[in-house]
Amino acid sequence: MNAEIITIGDEILIGQIVDTNSQFIGQQLNKIGVSVYQITSIQDDKQHILNALKEAQERVDIVIITGGLGPTKDDITKKTIAEFFNDDKLIEYPEVIEHIKGLFQKINHPFKEIQRYQAQLPSKATLLQNDFGTAPGMWFYENNTVFVSLPGVPYEMKGLITSQVLPKIQQQFKLPFIIHKTIMTYGAGESTIAERIEDFENNLPSHIKLAYLPSFGKVRLRLSAKGENKEVLEKALNDKVSEVYELLPEIITGLDDDSSLEKRVGELLKKNSKTICTAESVTGGKIAATLVSVAGSSSYYKGGFVAYSAETKINLLGVCPETIKKHTVVSKEVAIEMAKGAKERLKTNYAIAVTGNAGPTTDDTDKSVGIVYIALVADNEVFVGEFDFGQPREKVINRTVSKALEILQKQIL
Incomplete structure (x- = not known):
């Protein structure tokens, strides 16, 4: 099961902001067994968005889009997605209007007509209610491909991913397990380590991959396994980790559990x-x-x-x-x-x-x-x-x- 992440926004391309959304989405998809095939950043341009959606549909099973869902004129994602789905029409979702009014009431902010545009979604969309903001997410299933459009604000995107998008993906698809074990090493460079474990790496089974992740003064060795049986994968990875410990005993400081x-x-x-x-x-x-x-x-x-x-x-x-x-x-x-x-x-x-x-x-x-x-x-x-x-x-x-x-x-x- 492969996915592509598309981030929309000129601010990313000119370096005004850093794309942390793709990092988070990639991590979360990987945890449920979805491999990220490609990450694409594009301009707020209709033809560019249409081309990206069409190309992604030919490559992957799941396309997740972030950005371009605000109430202003430069936010064109919804209209463009509607056009992509055979010139679909935007319709108003009353429940989104009530949700926005409720949010504004809590902060004593008047509801303005410009906000009504955020309640207009393509008729083919399944609404993903955004509990953390005014722009809802959208879910589409077209030609055996899932398209998900999410707001670009990180905490809003994260809330929608964890509470709605991941559960829907898991419900719709039978997913494999993807498991990682990362070994932390210090005091030896990447080439030195690669030379010492060359035979080990050459004899890895096809479903287990090794990646070298060098950074300041350290090298992380990430072993990844993908398959249908979680217990079998975990045992295989644990065995391989033990082998690496035997090969590099003096430079290993432990396992990286994804924490800093x-x-x-x-x-x-x-x-x-x-x-x-x-x-x-x-x-x-x-x-x-x-x-x-x-x-x-x-x-x-x-x-x-x-x-x-x-x-x-x-x-x-x-x-x-x-x-x-x-x-x-x-x-x-x-x-x-x-x-x-x-x-x-x-x-x-x-x-x-x-x-x-x-x-x-x-x-x-x-x-x-x-x-x-x-x-x-x-x-x-x-x-x-x-x-x-x-x-x-x-x-x-x-x-x-x-x-x-x-x-x-x-x-x-």
């Missing part, structure tokens, strides 16, 4: 009743922002310091001026003192500190661009490492955040 590194770190901290604080220079608070992006982080993250200048490191964290004079601000000695100062002030179990050169200049240090020191102070020990994250600036900052969280995770484990 910051979420896994948070779960470990909560499980062990530990707390953490941060002291950041080169990352400018991004480690803190990453940690607190997880719901419930207040139970383990106690606060942090953004000490960007030498004076701030001295005044906020108690870094010794002589340490800076002797070793410069980009040094393992300063990183350790930053971490110790944060831990002492916030009384936590762990403290992470980072200092380095993100570039493009090196300021008053003798270290090259890309050099970063990460210090972790635990209850009874201190770790500090020097890393060369290269260039450009954004890469250095992002890799520093990832590496800091990886070090914390390993220390807790």
Whole structure:
């Protein structure tokens, strides 16, 4: 069972917004056994939309469209879809009018006639009531293909996908199971790993695929299996995971359960009743922002310091001026003192500190661009490492955040 996702909107094509809708839809479809064959982004243009719908119908079983369902003149999706389905007519759905009026009444907003257009849908559409907004979704079944049109607002789209679209797809089609197991590795590059598991990869059965997913300082190995029997697939994948563990024992840190590194770190901290604080220079608070992006982080993250200048490191964290004079601000000695100062002030179990050169200049240090020191102070020990994250600036900052969280995770484990 294959699907295509079509996102409509000039704002995506010009880079004004990032298409997170396709990512979410793809993830949700995969969970119920639907493979995404293609993702297409197109303009708010009638002929472009018609062409995309026609081409998608020839390729896949399910077409999911997002965007272009607002009340303004530039939102042409409904009229274009009606034309695609043999010049279907738009008719008004009274239940949508009442729903919109109810939403507006809750916020003391008057109902305007322009909103009436959102209640007009092609007569062939099955209404998907949008509990989170004014634009309803639409479901069509034509020539053995399902077409679903959803609003582009992410939280509205997500509500419709989870509450209505996925259940209808599961009801209409007999779907296979698609199962993934992702192994996390650190400390070896993609080519090195591929060489070490070449025989394993060559001998995988046809229904199991291996993908390499490299990112900042790590490589994820995703094993995917597709078939009709879930228990058989799970056993086969677990066996293959065990084989990889035997081949790469020293670089595997565990399985990725689809949660982020910051979420896994948070779960470990909560499980062990530990707390953490941060002291950041080169990352400018991004480690803190990453940690607190997880719901419930207040139970383990106690606060942090953004000490960007030498004076701030001295005044906020108690870094010794002589340490800076002797070793410069980009040094393992300063990183350790930053971490110790944060831990002492916030009384936590762990403290992470980072200092380095993100570039493009090196300021008053003798270290090259890309050099970063990460210090972790635990209850009874201190770790500090020097890393060369290269260039450009954004890469250095992002890799520093990832590496800091990886070090914390390993220390807790």
